[in-house]
Amino acid sequence: MEGEPTAELIRAQLRRLRLNANLSQEEFGKLVHFSGSQVSAVELGQRPLDRFFLKRADEVLGTGGLLTSLLKLAERDGQPSWLRPWLEAERNAQQLWCYHPTLVPGLLQTENYARAVIRADDMLSDDEVEKRVAVRLERQAVLGRPQPPKLVAVIEEAVLRRADESFRGIMTQQVAHLVQCVERPHVSVHVIPAEVSTHVGLAGPFTLARGDDGGWVGYLENQLGGTPIDKDEDMAILIARWESVRSEALPRRQSAELVKEVITSWT
Known part of the structure; x- marks a missing residue:
């Protein structure tokens, strides 16, 4: 291994x-x-x-x-060498800002949701799927620290409503987990409503981490893995794009109400 x-x-x-x-x-x-x-x-x-x-x-x-x-x-x-700097930044972050246009961010995923998402890659063996699920869940431990980072996540309303009959049980559990997450004082989830057709974030998911020293590190996900970002000029662009994406989302309370409404619509 x-x-x-x-x-x-x-x-x-x-x-x-x-x-x-x-x-x-x-x-x-x-x-x-x-x-x-x-x-x-x-x-x-x-x-x-x-x-x-x-x-x-x-x-x-x-x-x-x-x-x-x-x-x-x-x-x-065993993580790829290019990913390790980001994992270190994530573990030591004081603030985490993440946006994903198509999925619930990894730090907020349930085990079953994470497994379903990872298993969608049919090139992975069952052992590799379980290993990746375990790593993803282990990374979530950062939110359970005595002094956890402030996590702000922005997701699309369409992500919450993507649930055909075969996926409905997993998604119901996942959305209920989001409701529990936003009850923590250090976690905020903001939803971009479906009527917002286009915005700069749709170009792809990204996460920003602010460390003890006040410096920022970014991470861009892609089909082949991801790319850590630390150049000042690149970070300035990502922070500006984050502000743009965040401005499209509903406030925290309205977002929480929308998340709960999704569950009600299924039951």
């Missing part, structure tokens, strides 16, 4: 902890609901590291969550 040095550390720690507990691979497998051969394959690197397996291993071995914490590090290490 990507992040291989950390993955090797996980496998070594797993084997050490199992041996210290005087458990054979077969005995340990029964406790974590895996076969002895599956345990062996994990320890030898012949089977991908599995979040459920490591969570059960942490519980059985009493590690205090060591193995799953190391898995998060491995997943972080």
